[in-house]
Amino acid sequence: xxxxxxxLSRRGTAMPIVAMVLVVVLLGVFLWLLDRSERxxxxxxxxxxxxxxxxxxxxxxxxxxxxxxxxADTLGRAPDADVVTAMRQLVTTNPAVERVLWLDAEGxxxxxxxxxxxxxxxxxxxxxSPRGDALRLASSLGKRIYTAPxxxxxxxxxxxxxxxxxxxxxxxxxxVGVFAIDDILTHHVPxxxxxxxxxxxxxxxxxxxxxxSRIDEPTPRRSHAIPFDPPGRGMTLVATVHRTESxxxxxxxxxxxxxxxxxxLWSLWMVRRHMRRRLRAEQQLRTxxxxxxxxxxxxxxxxxxRDLEGRIIYVNPAFCRMVGWxxxxxxxxxPPMPYWPPEDLERCAQVFSTVLAGEAPPDGFELRLMRRDxxxxxxxxxxxxxxxxxxxxxxxxxxxxxxxxxxxxxxxARQQQERLQHTARVITxxxxxxxxxxxxxxxxxxxxxxxxxxxxxxxxxxxAPAELIPPLDxxxxxxxRAGRIIRRIHEFVRKRDPKVAPCEVAEVVEDSVSLIRADxxxxxxxxxxxxxxxAPPVLADRILVQQVLLNLMRxxxxxxxxxxxxxxxxxxxxxxQNGAVLTRIRDRGCGxxxxxxxxxxxxxxxxxxxxxxMGLNIxxxxxxxxxxxxxxxxAQGGGTAFLFSLPxxx
Ligand code: ADP
Numbered sequence: 001x002x003x004x005x006x007x008l009s010r011r012g013t014a015m016p017i018v019a020m021v022l023v024v025v026l027l028g029v030f031l032w033l034l035d036r037s038e039r040x041x042x043x044x045x046x047x048x049x050x051x052x053x054x055x056x057x058x059x060x061x062x063x064x065x066x067x068x069x070x071x072a073d074t075l076g077r078a079p080d081a082d083v084v085t086a087m088r089q090l091v092t093t094n095p096a097v098e099r100v101l102w103l104d105a106e107g108x109x110x111x112x113x114x115x116x117x118x119x120x121x122x123x124x125x126x127x128x129s130p131r132g133d134a135l136r137l138a139s140s141l142g143k144r145i146y147t148a149p150x151x152x153x154x155x156x157x158x159x160x161x162x163x164x165x166x167x168x169x170x171x172x173x174x175x176v177g178v179f180a181i182d183d184i185l186t187h188h189v190p191x192x193x194x195x196x197x198x199x200x201x202x203x204x205x206x207x208x209x210x211x212x213s214r215i216d217e218p219t220p221r222r223s224h225a226i227p228f229d230p231p232g233r234g235m236t237l238v239a240t241v242h243r244t245e246s247x248x249x250x251x252x253x254x255x256x257x258x259x260x261x262x263x264x265l266w267s268l269w270m271v272r273r274h275m276r277r278r279l280r281a282e283q284q285l286r287t288x289x290x291x292x293x294x295x296x297x298x299x300x301x302x303x304x305x306r307d308l309e310g311r312i313i314y315v316n317p318a319f320c321r322m323v324g325w326x327x328x329x330x331x332x333x334x335p336p337m338p339y340w341p342p343e344d345l346e347r348c349a350q351v352f353s354t355v356l357a358g359e360a361p362p363d364g365f366e367l368r369l370m371r372r373d374x375x376x377x378x379x380x381x382x383x384x385x386x387x388x389x390x391x392x393x394x395x396x397x398x399x400x401x402x403x404x405x406x407x408x409x410x411x412x413a414r415q416q417q418e419r420l421q422h423t424a425r426v427i428t429x430x431x432x433x434x435x436x437x438x439x440x441x442x443x444x445x446x447x448x449x450x451x452x453x454x455x456x457x458x459x460x461x462x463x464a465p466a467e468l469i470p471p472l473d474x475x476x477x478x479x480x481r482a483g484r485i486i487r488r489i490h491e492f493v494r495k496r497d498p499k500v501a502p503c504e505v506a507e508v509v510e511d512s513v514s515l516i517r518a519d520x521x522x523x524x525x526x527x528x529x530x531x532x533x534x535a536p537p538v539l540a541d542r543i544l545v546q547q548v549l550l551n552l553m554r555x556x557x558x559x560x561x562x563x564x565x566x567x568x569x570x571x572x573x574x575x576x577q578n579g580a581v582l583t584r585i586r587d588r589g590c591g592x593x594x595x596x597x598x599x600x601x602x603x604x605x606x607x608x609x610x611x612x613x614m615g616l617n618i619x620x621x622x623x624x625x626x627x628x629x630x631x632x633x634x635a636q637g638g639g640t641a642f643l644f645s646l647p648x649x650x
Contacts, residue, residue: 020268035250043224046224053239054226054237057184061231065144065230069144071086072174075102076172079167083111095183095186095187099114100178102175103176105139137162142164143164144162144164146159147162149203156209157182159178159181159231160179161231162174162175163176163177179231181210182210198211199211200238201237296316297316297317303318305396307395308396310356311333324372338370340370347367351367364380377402379400379401379403380401381401382398384396417621422495424551432516432554436515436519438522443478451475488511492515492547502538502539503540504535505574508545508546509529510529513527515546515550516550520553520570523557525557525568530571530573532576535575538646540646545622545646548619552619556585558608559591562590571587572584573586580648582645583646585641587635589638591635623645626647628644
């Protein structure tokens with residue numbers, strides 16, 4: 001299907017081309033007609049001029065021959081007349097006459113003008129002279145005879161006119177006029193004829209016998225031939241037109257016209273090509289625009305551009321959907337933006353100026369924004385400088401992702417994780433409860449016996465008050481020891497929000513060891529602690545780290561169930577390494593079989609009868625939430641070492 005603009009453009013460019021071609025054709029026809037009429041005109045002029053020249057030459061020749069005949073007549077009547085003077089006059093007044101001879105009846109020269117040195121009747125040329133035949137013919141016919149052309153000794157080609165002289169007794173000789181063809185043409189063809197034509201005399205074979213020409217023209221254009229009679233004998237007079245100057249002008253003109261037409265056609269073709277390219281570019285642009293628009297409309301990420309002053313210059317449909325305001329309502333708006341929640345105006349304004357100062361975090365930032373209906377939503381925003389095609393910074397481009405749902409899910413997951421951690425802690429404590437109760441028994445029975453001793457002494461009234469001070473002092477220390485144990489248990493089991501603060505790993509290790517020591521004693525496990533002196537604090541929730549430590553120590557103790565009693569050793573060490581505090585819990589247990597190593601940290605993986613399989617999983621998530629790492633490796637000399645690192649608080 002041909003589309004309208006394409007059709008218009010085709011017509012638009014085809015019409016001038018057709019018009020141009022028509023102009024060229026008409027111009028060509030006009031020039032051809034002009035040329036033809038000029039040629040005809042030239043032809044007529046040529047014929048006319050050729051006839052005129054022939055006539056004028058004939059007239060001239062006739063007048064010369066007439067004079068010869070008059071002389072012959074004079075000689076016939078008065079043989080003693082002074083013919084030589086008349087002959088000289090004829091030769092001098094008429095340059096076309098080469099020579100005049102007076103021959104006697106035998107053909108001998110009686111007189112010659114100009115004179116012949118050795119008195120020969122016939123001058124010897126390269127060819128035999130046809131004069132002898134002419135003399136015989138003239139004497140027998142009694143009238144003038146023209147000879148065939150023959151070469152003259154000095155003057156090219158010529159011919160003779162033989163006029164018989166008759167006296168009373170009969171033929172008495174002849175007067176011969178020698179005419180050189182070149183001279184005839186030279187002296188009797190006027191300059192204005194010579195300027196336009198080459199006038200030549202040719203023999204019956206077309207060979208040029210003599211010519212007059214202003215210039216030597218190698219390629220003549222047109223010629224006209226007429227019999228040159230007299231002298232006759234097949235001779236023709238040929239007039240040939242020279243190449244005229246006007247032809248050159250015409251050629252230049254025609255060349256210029258065709259050149260200009262060619263360049264006009266070329267320009268039109270170029271314009272057409274240019275238009276086609278433009279149309280194609282426009283089409284591409286339209287397609288691209290439509291594609292971009294479709295892309296823009298289907299984006300779920302909100303896009304917003306602001307100028308350098310912070311006024312909104314662009315919003316996409318997703319952004320409008322997100323905030324609830326239309327594009328028209330948002331464009332041109334400056335701070336405070338309608339979607340800034342009133343309770344967070346200050347923070348929004350601060351973020352706004354940070355972005356305008358070019359200090360927005362490149363990893364994006366979160367901001368709570370307001371919808372038109374008053375609802376709040378959390379957006380993850382990335383701000384970047386808006387750079388135009390010339391590389392100029394013209395504003396700021398922001399992309400908005402609604403992360404409300406994601407945050408809610410994350411919160412939920414975090415709460416569940418905390419609950420899980422808490423449950424795990426309670427379980428750990430439950431498992432240690434009997435040994436802890438036993439541990440508590442010691443200070444409590446000490447308190448009971450001290451208080452019983454004091455009461456006895458008081459009842460017997462045999463004691464001075466000062467004597468009661470040491471036992472009461474011991475009693476209070478035991479009570480404090482018991483209190484500390486209970487506080488630690490309480491602290492450990494209490495449900496609380498995670499509290500990240502700088503804490504000493506050494507302290508956490510000691511607390512954990514003191515909590516588990518009773519249990520260890522029961523299992524016959526020795527615990528050795530080797531703490532790095534002066535280790536820097538780490539940023540962590542100490543109860544969670546304690547939970548990790550207790551879990552790993554309990555696992556170690558349980559792994560040594562089959563180990564001979566005196567070899568059951570649990571070693572806890574801390575080291576500072578690469579900006580982190582590294583804690584290592586090494587046991588002398590059964591080790592981790594290679595086939596379970598992969599799944600050790602998976603939830604619910606356990607090899608124990610009453611095991612839950614959640615301990616290591618929780619430990620790893622706790623350590624990773626502190627930006628640390630938890631792993632294990634086989635220990636030298638048997639057993640396993642569990643290690644975790646926590647970054648040093650900067
Ligand atoms: P549970 O202790 O309830 O089984 P854990 O997640 O703490 O759950 O441990 C998972 C499994 O990892 C244990 O069942 C045990 O097989 C293995 N394991 C843990 N610590 C050690 C260790 N120190 N030595 C050998 N195996 C261990």
